[in-house]
Amino acid sequence: MSKLAFRVSYLRRSRELYRRYLESKPWLPQLYTTFLNIRPGQRIVDVGCGPGDFTRHLARLSNQKATVLGIDANEKSIQAATIDTEKARLSQSVSYRLGDVYKIPLQDGYADLTCCRTLLMHLTEPLKAVKEMARITKTGGSVAALEGGKMGAFYDPEDPDYSRLAERAEEAWIDGVRILEGKEFRIGEKLPGIFKKAGLSEIKAEVQADAWLHSDPRRRLTDVKAELRFDYSIFKERRRKDRKYLLAGGMSNAQITSYFNRLEARTEEFLSNDVKLRNDPSFYAATFFLVSGVKKG
Ligand SMILES: C[S@@+](CC[C@H](N)C(=O)[O-])C[C@H]1O[C@@H](n2cnc3c(N)ncnc32)[C@H](O)[C@@H]1O
Known part of the structure; x- marks a missing residue:
């Protein structure tokens, strides 16, 4: 299978895994x-909708009683979103348009x-967006963003030294980007x-915290291994691409090599021993922040 075909099949599969996760x-x-x-x-707009997974989720949350419009700057994503929405029989309440946030x-x-x-998270000017x-948005309406946060954890009680290194790498990577x-x-x-700063009022927030344990019986062994296998398949690329961010974020070349080697060895061991x-x-653990604000007149 080509690299691209592998990625496409992984993405399809990861959407299925996410559906099971929601269940x-x-x-x-x-x-x-x-x-x-x-x-x-309601009229709901989902900006940066990509292939429309969240756009369709919004339509389902409203029992298809709201009108949802997805907007994305990528034409291919808009095409994929439209096809998947037809397949999901949601086209009556969901549509898409090409556009820049x-x-x-x-x-x-x-x-x-x-x-x-x-x-x-992907923009250089989030305030402008x-x-x-x-x-x-109407006066009295709301603006909301759902984005990953820093709050998170990784801890292996059997390898505290690697745990510290992995946390350091995460921090350095964010700083480097x-x-x-x-x-x-x-x-x-x-x-x-x-x-x-954008002038919104009544700002509120919730944190969706997600924990992943390889031992969690709610997660099928095949799903856990599929994720690990995907991570493993992109190691070479990650080693090449991520080094510059980790260096910019303050790690030394030796620390980075040690981190990559240990991560790769752990993954190989897990994949070979159920x-x-x-x-x-x-x-x-990772967190997802839900923040909204009201537009006042
Ligand atoms: C990580 S994806 C998120 C997709 C979707 N919101 C979801 O949660 O599944 C980010 C999306 O933002 C879009 N995007 C990036 N810059 C944009 C811009 N300036 N205007 C509109 N969309 C943009 C990308 O094309 C991509 O589809």
Whole structure:
């Protein structure tokens, strides 16, 4: 299988894994519906919608009683989103349009709710984007962003030394991306400040915390291994691409090589030993921030 075909098949599979993950956490749809205050008859805009997974999720959360418009700057994503939405029989309430978040092709005050998921983390000017999202939102309507935060953890009680190294690498990588590309990859904690600067009021937040344990029986062994296998398949590329960020973030070449070697060795060991994998006590946690604000007149 070519590299591209492998990635496409992995992405399809990871969406299926995510669907199963949502099923195992029935409180998440409730969190989203109440936090975003989704109601029948609303006009919802999802900016940076990509292939439309979250756009369709919003339509389902509203029981298809809201009109949802996905916008993305990538034409291929818009095409994929449209096809998948037809397949999901959601085209009556969901549509898509090509557009840039810095210049959204909609009139002032169009939406009751304008939101984005994992978009601001990729932008060099997130404040400008949130201001533009506020422009297309009605007075009294809401702007919301769902983005990853810094709050997280990795701890292997059987290898505290590696745990420290992995945490250091995560921190260095985030710093490196900021220094080299001007992007805040874990932007979650900064969202309330950005929303305030964009002129939004009544800012509120929730944190969705996710924990991953290789031993978790709710996760199928085949799913756990599929994720590890994907990580393993992109190691070479990561070693090449990530080194510059880790260096810019303050790690030495020797530390980086040690981190990569140990990560690769751990993954190889887990992939070759199901018993070890299913008894791994390492704790992985990541957070996703939900932040919203109201547009006042
Ligand atoms: C990580 S994806 C998130 C996709 C989707 N929101 C989700 O959660 O599945 C980020 C998306 O933002 C889009 N994007 C990046 N810069 C953009 C811009 N300036 N205007 C509109 N979309 C943009 C990319 O094309 C990509 O589809």
